[in-house]
Amino acid sequence: MSQTATEQITDGRISESQMEAGRRAYELDRKHVFHSWSAQEQIDPMTVVDAEGSWMWDGEGKKVLDLASQLIFTNLGHKHPKVVEAVKQQAEELCTIAPQHANGARSEAARLITDRLANDLNHVFFTNGGADANEHAVRMARLHTGRHKVLSAYRAYHGGTHLAINLTGDPRRFASDRASDGVVHFFPAYTYRSHFGSETEEQETERALNHLRDVMMLEGTDQVAAIVLEAIPGTAGIYVPPPGYMEGVRKLCDEHGIIMILDEVMAGFGRAGKWFAHQHFDVEPDIVTFAKGVNSGYVPMGGVVMDDSIYATFADRAYPGGLTYSGHPLAAAAAVAAIEAMESEGVLEHVQRLSEEVFGPRLAEIKAKHPSVGDVRGVGAFWAIELVQDRDTKEPIAPYGQTASVMKDIMAECRSRGAVPFMNMNRLHICPPLNITREDLNFGLDVVDEALKLADDFVDRK
Template identity: 65%
Template sequence: MNSAALTADAQRAYDLDREHVFHSWSAQGSLDPMVVTKAEGSYLWDGAGNRLLDFTSQLVYTNLGHQHPRIVAAIQEQAATLATIAPGYANGTRSEAARLIASHTPGDLDRIFFTNGGADANEHAIRMARLHTGKHKVLSTYRSYHGGTQLAVNVTGDPRRWPSDNGSTGTVHFFGPFLYRSAFSATTEEEECQRALAHLEQVITLEGASTIAALILESIPGTAGIMMPPAGYLARVRELCDRHDIVLIADEVMAGFGRAGRWFAIEHGDVVPDLLTFAKGVNSGYVPLGGVAISERIYRTFAARAYPGGLTYSGHPLACAAAVATIETMEDEGIVEQADVLGRDVLGPALRDLAARHPWIGEVRGTGAFWAIELVRDQETREPLAPYGGSSPEMAAIIAGCTRRGLIPFANFNRIHVVPPLTITAEEAKEGLAILDQALAEAHGA
């Protein structure tokens, strides 16, 4: 059977999936996966022929939507020209992808090491930092996600780390700023910022700066809750790293390439990290691709010393062709600016309106096409609508209500994230928000 026939045969796809496919992050026996037979723009179609608005961008990566014609054509053309080549060779598509990425990274992050995705990008960034500094420990925040491979999942600060955490990977966690659920009893953004920085400085002192190779943080945490850093926080973290010879790694895997209304989310803090990791939106996830953007200082460490790492598919031509098409489209069509306007004029105001009308909404936060709704049982006590690391009947009811009405929501613990494609129209966005409004009302009234 050809690919079109395989994709269209929903029942066969489901049956073979349940017989042979082992799914990530799941108890296999209880799965009932949706079959997707078609996708276009901001929508996809399930096995029963229902059209659903994709408010998840899948795992927050289809930044230019599904089946974008320029990206599809670029992959087809590359496959017909040079389908694959090992990373030790130079090829024009990989070189152009690196040039385009470097043209948008902040500061002197002009050297690109390609990986297959975000987790291995973070693994390699940490390896570079350790070799560069000769130190081993890595600091990262609670309420973070950095990937599912061994080191990346240990750097992660959410419950997905727990089954793999034996306390043996040299990782140390600290509290980042999050005023709504402040670990510092702060009452203002300024207090939260100052107390979070004092806490971080104390952690560095007590752990020993001479033992710490790197500090990795998501410029804006993604699946952990899209908590916007308070003004000045990232700049002060940069200062602490400089003072203590700690490599600052900005994880832009989810927030980068326009998602936060800037090419990279760290631009909101006007900070240049030493290393910047990316994946997902670099080519809208059409072919797996990630990477590390490297500063001149780190690059010089490996100018005459071999870097001990690599991947068979590093800078794969098909993935790089998709990246070139994605970035050129973003430049030509002003996609980053479009995402910024979408957040300011459509998503932000509409979500704040929902918060004013729904008693389960405790807080709305975000920027660009990157928003989270914090759901609580009581706005005064702020008790989460689902426990940390789990779900609840109420959350399940909201998700079911959305799906039944034609919307795929992104849910995580007690939150709904609003993360549609950057190319979504205002009308489509309003359609999705209206469905979410109805689902919230129905679930609350049940």
């Protein structure tokens, strides 16, 4: 281990009493906490006893760089003082209020969110998170159009609630998807792993749009209420749609009166270097869903932003849906503070510089250095490293839907060296807080660079 990494890992911040509290937390966790997406007896969760900025301290007092922004939501890092102070002040002024009442924090949050979207996206229905935002977006589209079918992409992720998991296009839906909720999946544009044999981005756009057009026709265009797409697919691999694809989807929706729902839960609020990832393309969706980065995940919040025409459907007709904590004042106050901090601190500009000057060049170097790296891709502070057994065939380190043991070894090696990226299947995602320093980001990329030697060894043994 390098001297730099050693210095970063132990800094004496965590006291013995904090470590003892961490041991107690781990003990109680293992006795009583049921973890998501996990076989309960096969996990060993990392205890976190403190966190600040881009760093966490584990139960042993070790300092670990958060290259995943938790589940890609701490866009402003941990303990951002302006967001923390806003939550404190709101708790003292008005800690909670039912959603049928107006309150200042919720109203201001709605204004700040809609101000950063197209002119006709003026209305926000607040939810508790991303999954229920997507559920309600589909409900609104169905009621607005009078149609039932919804098209969603394979490899997508839209949440873990009933309809959201059916909208999801990855293997996590298998145990719950009975193909009875009106969801039809299609192949998205994905240049690196093209389903259409494309060799160029232009071919991929044309062929993927032809495929989508065929699916719409075969399902009955007058039966389709909405198309749901992640603006930039996140958990599935952070693959930016090729030029013209999103615009082509928008055109198909317009031709057939289909609502375009863009899921910005992970990619929104600066993650992709713009306020919303779809602003990289020349499209204006009918509905945008959000969560995660809206308030850096400090208090749970999500939402549906609808355009004026969908709002009009419910102007004199009750919308059949609601949530007890919709627009909770503490979450709304955190959102106001987070958006204002991103603006005043130049976070988007910082992300764009990091993308061009650090993420892009460093990850290109890593790809060139490691035969196990088949592809690196991303935008903003939203990047993926895809690991393969063979660059020519693009065979992943493990079959789709599975995780090779070497991936867990890589994650363990990263943690031992002082950084934790996000892992899914055969990929590492590098998605740190948006305000991470260059120094810290370069340290994290050094850690990943070293850990990828394990993947190279795995490939060499094949």
